[in-house]
Amino acid sequence: MPEAITIWTYDWVPEGPRGFVRDLRLRWACEEAGLPYAVRTVAFDDRETNHLGRQPFGQVPMIEDGDIALFESGACLIHLARKSETLMPRDAGAEAEVLQWVLSALNSIEMVSVPWWFLTITGDVDNKLTGWLDTRLRQLENVLAKREWLAASRFTAADLIMADVLRVAKLRAHGDRPATEAYVARVTARPAFAKARADQLAHFAAADETRKGD
Numbered sequence: 752m753p754e755a756i757t758i759w760t761y762d763w764v765p766e767g768p769r770g771f772v773r774d775l776r777l778r779w780a781c782e783e784a785g786l787p788y789a790v791r792t793v794a795f796d797d798r799e800t801n802h803l804g805r806q807p808f809g810q811v812p813m814i815e816d817g818d819i820a821l822f823e824s825g826a827c828l829i830h831l832a833r834k835s836e837t838l839m840p841r842d843a844g845a846e847a848e849v850l851q852w853v854l855s856a857l858n859s860i861e862m863v864s865v866p867w868w869f870l871t872i873t874g875d876v877d878n879k880l881t882g883w884l885d886t887r888l889r890q891l892e893n894v895l896a897k898r899e900w901l902a903a904s905r906f907t908a909a910d911l912i913m914a915d916v917l918r919v920a921k922l923r924a925h926g927d928r929p930a931t932e933a934y935v936a937r938v939t940a941r942p943a944f945a946k947a948r949a950d951q952l953a954h955f956a957a958a959d960e961t962r963k964g965d
């Protein structure tokens with residue numbers, strides 16, 4: 752039995768982000784790969800200062816794997832993917848393609864989608880990021896119209912992270928991108944995603960009970 756990986760998340764978060772806190776990416780990866788893992792927590796309250804030794808921005812997630820401690824969900828995902836052919840093929844060319852699309856999800860799509868989403872939910876009626884977002888999403892739609900998976904002609908860590916970036920409700924409801932919508936539905940229909948999501952929701956629901964008792 753390999754030594755268990757530890758995934759770190761918050762002890763509690765408000766309703767809004769539940770099901771989207773980024774430890775889900777790492778839970779999902781471990782579920783896909785059959786890697787045993789434990790979940791541990793840092794306090795959500797005082798998060799800006801209470802775990803800066805583990806995550807210099809006070810965010811989550813982090814992982815520990817033996818002597819290795821990492822933050823940034825993308826870096827953690829790549830670390831996990833290197834342990835599992837399910838997530839990342841051993842072939843050097845296919846591996847490079849997976850890495851390219853993992854970074855693309857984070858640095859070309861999430862880089863604009865998160866600020867766009869934030870402006871939208873904070874009531875910005877003239878969201879100046881919409882044009883930029885629409886261009887990126889249209890370009891990605893063109894890619895997904897021609898292929899089922901981003902890399903290696905099969906599900907990989909690249910699809911896990913791209914679908915996680917794209918599955919945000921406000922993004923899905925914005926515009927009409929049938930290939931992207933089918934892609935998000937296909938990737939998030941995987942049992943490992945359902946398990947990771949249900950476990951995260953249960954984790955925060957249990958935290959509500961603990962808070963009530965405090």
Ligand SMILES: N[C@@H](CCC(=O)N[C@@H](CS)C(=O)NCC(=O)O)C(=O)O
Pocket residue numbers: 771772773774798809810811812822823824825
């Ligand atoms: N680039 C970071 C972003 C991490 C991030 O935004 N985490 C959120 C939870 S999903 C968080 O900790 N938010 C609280 C905060 O920023 O104070 C990563 O991918 O790990």
